[in-house]
Amino acid sequence: MKGRDLGELAVRNLREAILRNSLTTLGVAVGVASLVAMLSLGVGLQTLASSRLTKSGLFDAVFVTSRRDFRAPGGDGPPRKSSAPPEKFKPLDESARQQFADLPNVVDVYPQIRFLTDVRYQSNSYSTNVLGVPESSRSASAFDSITGKYFSSPTAEEAILQADFAKELSPQTANLVGQEITLRYAERRAVSSDEIAKEKDIDKQLDEMMSGGISIVSREKKLRIAGIIESDPSAGIGGFGGGRVFLPLRVAEQLHPAQANDVQDFVRGGGSGKPTYAALTIRVKNPKNVLQVEDAIKKLGFNAFSLLDAARSLRLVFTVFDLFLGLFGSLALTVASLGIINTLVMAILERRREIGVLKALGATDGDVRSLFFAEAGAMGLFGGIFGVALGWLIGQALTWGTTIYLRRQELPGVKISYVPWWLAASAIAFAVAVSLIAGLYPAGRAARLNPVEALRYE
Amino acid sequence: MPSTQTLIHAENVSRDYRLGETVIRAVNDLSLEICSGEFLALLGSSGSGKSTLLNLMAGLDRPTSGAIHVRGQNLAALDSQGLARYRRETVGMVFQSFNLLPRMTLEENVELPLRLAEVDRAERSRRVAQALERVRLGPRRQHRPSELSGGEQQRGALARALVNQPAILFADEPTGNLDSATGEQILLLLREIQDTLGMTIIMVTHERPLAERFANRIAVLSDGRLVDQFAMQTGARA
Numbered sequence: 001m002k003g004r005d006l007g008e009l010a011v012r013n014l015r016e017a018i019l020r021n022s023l024t025t026l027g028v029a030v031g032v033a034s035l036v037a038m039l040s041l042g043v044g045l046q047t048l049a050s051s052r053l054t055k056s057g058l059f060d061a062v063f064v065t066s067r068r069d070f071r072a073p074g075g076d077g078p079p080r081k082s083s084a085p086p087e088k089f090k091p092l093d094e095s096a097r098q099q100f101a102d103l104p105n106v107v108d109v110y111p112q113i114r115f116l117t118d119v120r121y122q123s124n125s126y127s128t129n130v131l132g133v134p135e136s137s138r139s140a141s142a143f144d145s146i147t148g149k150y151f152s153s154p155t156a157e158e159a160i161l162q163a164d165f166a167k168e169l170s171p172q173t174a175n176l177v178g179q180e181i182t183l184r185y186a187e188r189r190a191v192s193s194d195e196i197a198k199e200k201d202i203d204k205q206l207d208e209m210m211s212g213g214i215s216i217v218s219r220e221k222k223l224r225i226a227g228i229i230e231s232d233p234s235a236g237i238g239g240f241g242g243g244r245v246f247l248p249l250r251v252a253e254q255l256h257p258a259q260a261n262d263v264q265d266f267v268r269g270g271g272s273g274k275p276t277y278a279a280l281t282i283r284v285k286n287p288k289n290v291l292q293v294e295d296a297i298k299k300l301g302f303n304a305f306s307l308l309d310a311a312r313s314l315r316l317v318f319t320v321f322d323l324f325l326g327l328f329g330s331l332a333l334t335v336a337s338l339g340i341i342n343t344l345v346m347a348i349l350e351r352r353r354e355i356g357v358l359k360a361l362g363a364t365d366g367d368v369r370s371l372f373f374a375e376a377g378a379m380g381l382f383g384g385i386f387g388v389a390l391g392w393l394i395g396q397a398l399t400w401g402t403t404i405y406l407r408r409q410e411l412p413g414v415k416i417s418y419v420p421w422w423l424a425a426s427a428i429a430f431a432v433a434v435s436l437i438a439g440l441y442p443a444g445r446a447a448r449l450n451p452v453e454a455l456r457y458e
Numbered sequence: 459m460p461s462t463q464t465l466i467h468a469e470n471v472s473r474d475y476r477l478g479e480t481v482i483r484a485v486n487d488l489s490l491e492i493c494s495g496e497f498l499a500l501l502g503s504s505g506s507g508k509s510t511l512l513n514l515m516a517g518l519d520r521p522t523s524g525a526i527h528v529r530g531q532n533l534a535a536l537d538s539q540g541l542a543r544y545r546r547e548t549v550g551m552v553f554q555s556f557n558l559l560p561r562m563t564l565e566e567n568v569e570l571p572l573r574l575a576e577v578d579r580a581e582r583s584r585r586v587a588q589a590l591e592r593v594r595l596g597p598r599r600q601h602r603p604s605e606l607s608g609g610e611q612q613r614g615a616l617a618r619a620l621v622n623q624p625a626i627l628f629a630d631e632p633t634g635n636l637d638s639a640t641g642e643q644i645l646l647l648l649r650e651i652q653d654t655l656g657m658t659i660i661m662v663t664h665e666r667p668l669a670e671r672f673a674n675r676i677a678v679l680s681d682g683r684l685v686d687q688f689a690m691q692t693g694a695r696a
Contacts, residue, residue, distance in 0.1 A: 005573045016561045357557045360518060361571045361618070362546025365538055451518045455553065 001367045010374035017347070024336075024343040025383045031336035032387025032431045035329030036419060037394040039427075042322040044395065044418035049314065062282040062294050064100065065303045066092040090301045092277045100282050103296050105289035110134040110249050111277040115257035118184040119245060121169045128165055130183065131243025132252025136283055144412055148177035148227030151248045158226035158248070159183075165244035166228045176225050183245070187219040188258035216258050223247070333431065336383070337438035340376055344442035347375070348449075355446055356454025365447040372443035373436060380435025384428035391427070392419045465626065465658050466492040466515055471524035472682075473510050484510040485521070486682035494625075497652050497659045499669035499676045507682035508662045509630055515660065516549050516628045517541040528626075546575050550619030554631035556611040558603040564614045565590070565599040571622045589617040593647060609640035616647060620655075627651070629661040633668065641665075645672045 001009075014021045053059050067090070090096060100109045113132035118125050135154045137143070143150055143160075151158050159181060166173040169181075229246075247255075259278060284293050290306045297304040348355070355368055395417025403413030473485040485507045492498050492515075500508040513519040514526055517533050520541075526533040528548065536544065545551075550571075558567045568589055572582040590596050593613040603611055612632060619627055629648065633641030649672055652659050663669050669676050670690060678686040 001574055002576050005576075009573075012561065353557065354559055357559060358570070358574070359542070360516075360545060360551050360553075360557075362542055362549075362574045362622075364542040367542075367574060452513050455518075455557070 001363070001370065006367075006370055006374045007378075009371055010378050013347075013351075013371075013375055014378055017350075020343060020346070021379065024339045025379045025386070027336040027339040028333070028380055028383025028431055028435060029387035029390055031330075031333030031434075032384050032427050033390035033394060034332040035326065035430070036388050036391025036423065036427045037398070037417070038325040038329035039322060039423055040391060040395040040417040040419045041398065042318065042325045043420060043423060044399070044416045046318040046322070047418050048414055048416060049318070053314070059287045059307055060284050060290065061306065062284065062290060062297060063305045064092065064280045064282060064297055065278070065305075066090065066276070067301065067303055092280060092302065096300075096302065097277070097280060099300060100280060100297065103282075103293055105285045105293060106282055107285055108134060108136055108283040110281055110283075111253070112279045112281065113249065113252040113257065113259070114243060115185055115259050117245070117257075119169075120182040120184060121179070124169075125184075126165070126168055128244045130185070130245045130247060130252065130257070132249035133160075133243075133246045134249045134281075134283075143227075143229060146227040146229050147174055148225070151226055154248050154250050156226070156248060157221070157223050157251060159223040160227045160229055160246040161225060162244040162246075163228055163230050173228050177227060179225050181223055181225060181245075183221045183223060183255075185219055185221070185255065186258040187217045187256050189215045189217055189256070219255070221255060333434055337434045340379055340435050340438040341442060343379075344372060344376060344439055345445070348372075348442055348446045352449065352454050355449050356451045356456075359449070359451035360455060368449070369443045369447035372446050373439050376435045376439025376443070377432050380432040381428065383435070384431030387431060388419070388424045388427050392424075395419060463494045464491050465494040465496075465529065466490075466660075467527040468511070468515065469525045469527070471511070471514060471521045471526060473507075473514060473519065474522040484682050485514065487524070488679075488682065488684050489524075490677060490684060490687075492658065492660065494658055495652070495656050497649070497672065497674045498661070499673035500660065500662045500679060501664065501666060501669050501676050502679035503664060506679040508679045510682075511679065512628055512630055512660060512662050515626075516551060517544045546571065546622065548625050550622065550624035550627045552612070552615050552619050552627065552629040552632045554634035556603070556608070556615045556635070558611055558614055558618070560603050563600050563602055564595065564606065564617075567603070567614060568618045568621050571618060575622060585621050585623075586617075589621040590614075592620065592651070593617045607640075608636050609643060612636060612640075612644050613647065616644070616651075620651065623655075624657070626658045626660065629659065631662055631664070633663065633665065641668065648672065 097109050097111070100106060111132075113130075115130055116127065117130045118127055120126075138150055146160070148160075151160070161169070161173075161176065163173060166176055170176050282293060282297070284290055287308065290308045294304045294306050294308075358368060358371075399413075399415050399417050402416050406413050468488060468490045471485055471488050472483060475482045475484055488507075488511065490511075500511060502508045510519070514521050514533070515528070517536070518541075521534050524534070528544070531544075533541065533544065558564070559570070562570070565586055568586045569582055572585060577585070586599075587596065590599055593616050595610060595613055595617060598606060598610060598614075603614070606614060612635075616632075627648070632644055632648070636644065645668060648659055648661070651657055661669070661673065673690060675687065675689045677684055
């Protein structure tokens, strides 16, 4: 029999026992819905975690330090022992920064600028750390729930305060937005030998010479408070966070603040007056490019580190999580497949005579088997389509319920369920496959019926 | 008029059924030849083995021993696929209880053998219309079997048996569920078909007068054996 005729007969047969077949199809739909809802939850949570982590800027970034300064990330332990002969260490300076920026797939290269400062507000003084944040941090999740606004421009003379620090300035933190604060900080200045020679004060001249060509000058800078945030936008890797006042990175760079590595350079005799960076962060186009950029930087003679391994572990965790969700979801579909077997076995008993007539008219065993297969497959197909829709609705309801709960907790809503096209297509294909497997026994039994006995059946 | 060319040759055919420990021999070492274009009535009382013999010749069942040759091929040696093809291409069947599928219209019932034979749709509707016209049921094509009388149902079943233009028509007690007048109409229709299409008809019946009136030849069965067979006078059939 041709496929189209088979399909027509199957649908006609399903329509005849509409209630029973609808209930069986509904059973399949519920099974598929549970599978889709479970997996959509897994996919949704994975997508949510991935997007949050991507927003954190940890997985598309390579962190670079000079080999001379390298410590294990997050620690200040002793330097690595190495039997290799000492190599000429490259300073992490402006030319290195330019080299990194020229590498393929690099979007941005920026230094970590963190320095100690005194913040003056309403004649009170507070000691704290200032951190320069790059423009790319605008999308960081820490700024999602900002009170006030993000920096109006990359060069705006504005500051964002960390909430705990803001509370020290004023208990009514919201009122701080738009107010002015003054930063008092140490500016690092390169001093040429001519300048030193012109210096009349011999004590001062000696001091400058001993400092190896840099001078530290106290400066002040007035900034407007643009916003207040709860969490640290740069927390997470190697203790690089810890800022309580945040400035646009370009503004922070223009201040030329003296940092801890300036002293290190001096102590190690490298204080040539050229500014160097404690560390540089390189942002790449896509997390996929991280390894390639990391290798290129290592070849240039610097230490490079990324969190890609952590991302890999996360993917593994989610794969196992999805597997378990899928297994639980499949249980309902397995129960539904028993319903298909039951319905089709009943149909064989009821339609025994019909099978006999079909065989008397020339239907082969294969035709009869295919007809029952087509009926099982049609129940799987309709159940699968309906189940995907139902599963999507359940996912939407879960997202809706979660969003309401999170809003009550004063947290932003999140989409925890997501049904990608491949999940919908696989769920329908899986439902059809399970239905066909469930139809194996009834279809085989129908095909084996002896036509004479079947025709005799009342 | 029947030719002298043998169409079906049953040769020492036996068919046993096992009922627990007991073996029942429904057809017992029976041999029979049927010529092309013949109207043969298999006559016998209940349990004489006539329906079993019909099922064997129609390819619905296989003999326990012996051979049934139809157009030179032995049905006993065919696999289930081969038997299905034989039923689809060579045979048409009419049953006592009509066996129209209740969920289909008359037209769809008649179309069923053509679907199984994978005939094109356009050709199908032409042949269905032709078959229904032949049994004078054209206007009832959209009716379901439950909306038809017994005679109409049997005529519908006859149209379904004819639609594939088979060489042999098997009829198992075609008048068994009909009143005598309607039964006679059905047999007249069978005769008309035999005369116009030259089809071979093999009919099982236990009604001797009808068999004598309409068949060319009568084969009498008893206890699974062929006990008598005789040709009818042509004049007696009018």
